[in-house]
Amino acid sequence: MIDNTQETLLRACSAYPYASGWTCIYIDILENIDLGLLLLDIEHESVVLQNKSAISILELNSKPMNYSEYKLLFLPDVQRSSITGDFGISQSLHYKDKLLGYTAYIIHNTFVWILIRDITEKARLESIAAEINTMDNIKYIFSGIRHELGNPINSIKMALSVLKTKLDTCSRDTITEYVDRILKEISRVEYLLKSLKSFGMFDNPNIQKINLSSFFNNFISLTAEDLQKKGIDLRIIPNADAQWILADPRALQHAILNLVTNASDALEESLNPTIKIGSEKRDDMIWIHVEDNGCGMSKEVCDNLFKPFYTTKPFGTGLGLTITKKMLTKMNGSIEINSIKNRGTRATMKLPEGHYEE
Numbered sequence: 001m002i003d004n005t006q007e008t009l010l011r012a013c014s015a016y017p018y019a020s021g022w023t024c025i026y027i028d029i030l031e032n033i034d035l036g037l038l039l040l041d042i043e044h045e046s047v048v049l050q051n052k053s054a055i056s057i058l059e060l061n062s063k064p065m066n067y068s069e070y071k072l073l074f075l076p077d078v079q080r081s082s083i084t085g086d087f088g089i090s091q092s093l094h095y096k097d098k099l100l101g102y103t104a105y106i107i108h109n110t111f112v113w114i115l116i117r118d119i120t121e122k123a124r125l126e127s128i129a130a131e132i133n134t135m136d137n138i139k140y141i142f143s144g145i146r147h148e149l150g151n152p153i154n155s156i157k158m159a160l161s162v163l164k165t166k167l168d169t170c171s172r173d174t175i176t177e178y179v180d181r182i183l184k185e186i187s188r189v190e191y192l193l194k195s196l197k198s199f200g201m202f203d204n205p206n207i208q209k210i211n212l213s214s215f216f217n218n219f220i221s222l223t224a225e226d227l228q229k230k231g232i233d234l235r236i237i238p239n240a241d242a243q244w245i246l247a248d249p250r251a252l253q254h255a256i257l258n259l260v261t262n263a264s265d266a267l268e269e270s271l272n273p274t275i276k277i278g279s280e281k282r283d284d285m286i287w288i289h290v291e292d293n294g295c296g297m298s299k300e301v302c303d304n305l306f307k308p309f310y311t312t313k314p315f316g317t318g319l320g321l322t323i324t325k326k327m328l329t330k331m332n333g334s335i336e337i338n339s340i341k342n343r344g345t346r347a348t349m350k351l352p353e354g355h356y357e358e
């Protein structure tokens with residue numbers, strides 16, 4: 001210990017109600033603990049304690065630091081007259097060729113404890129892990145795109161090769177059948193390209209106050225006819241308590257459309273196919289539910305829902321929910337999906353409430 005007196009340290013420890021003869025034992029523990037510890041007396045501008053680990057982390061064996069040097073390093077903004085600062089918050093700083101993590105705590109407006117760790121190696125490992133994670137994600141996305149493009153392109157190639165060899169002998173009907181098959185595969189590629197495009201859309205959403213009643217009315221006029229053709233009953237359940245939300249209207253429409261499309265796909269085999277859209281107010285958020293009584297999902301499907309390219313549909317891209325989740329996050333919201341196999345699914349979008357002003 002440097003620049004320190006037993007009395008000052010005892011005074012610091014007496015801040016704790018249980019300080020007693022045990023204090024000496026505590027001091028010994030603090031002195032030898034594997035964590036850098038500093039105790040500064042702001043009022044008397046002195047260093048009360050710096051333990052062995054602190055000296056070793058700060059490489060101070062040959063030239064110990066004094067109060068002003070410590071203060072400059074860890075508490076540059078703290079003044080003797082008004083002791084305020086980022087107490088209790090973990091921070092980091094570059095020191096020599098190290099990265100130090102530290103947290104300062106205030107006691108009795110007089111003493112400041114500073115806990116110090118050398119986090120150089122931890123930060124290095126974390127940045128490697130983050131790098132690997134990014135590379136893995138990119139690899140995963142590339143293999144998804146390769147797969148999604150590879151399948152239709154192979155089918156097109158095969159259909160064209162067959163057509164080429166049989167062109168002279170084929171009937172008009174067979175040629176039409178092959179051409180239709182090719183066009184269908186091209187539509188699949190187009191759908192993927194459209195989905196990939198919407199992935200980058202609304203990165204900077206134009207967030208505004210939206211009235212849900214008018215938004216739903218507009219949504220019904222866009223989708224009702226399509227759903228009616230499929231025999232699906234679309235019901236909007238009004239709620240006077242949940243009227244205004246903060247969102248980008250186009251992104252919100254895109255997100256709900258993705259959920260309603262999923263619901264409609266899930267209802268293909270259902271007896272009374274119904275989609276209910278409702279809303280409720282929860283604290284400062286508005287929850288919008290899209291509920292269907294369709295096929296529901298197994299646990300395996302539920303666990304993989306939000307993974308890009310995860311799909312159980314022959315012509316799905318598996319990007320719908322990934323894009324929906326991304327859009328909601330950009331609008332300060334989130335999405336949750338609950339499902340019971342053979343009973344149905346409820347998707348809940350949570351967005352900040354907008355307040356109506358005259």
Ligand SMILES: Nc1ncnc2c1ncn2[C@@H]1O[C@H](COP(=O)(O)OP(=O)(O)OP(=O)(O)O)[C@@H](O)[C@H]1O
Binds near residue numbers: 263301310318319345
């Ligand atoms: N309402 C639902 N009912 C049953 N299963 C669902 C529902 N919503 C999503 N799923 C399951 O989640 C999977 C992923 O959905 P997502 O919307 O991301 O992709 P997709 O619908 O398969 O393809 P895309 O939306 O790109 O055309 C679906 O393939 C389906 O298995």
Ligand SMILES: [Mg+2]
Binds near residue numbers: 320
């Ligand atoms: Mg979908």
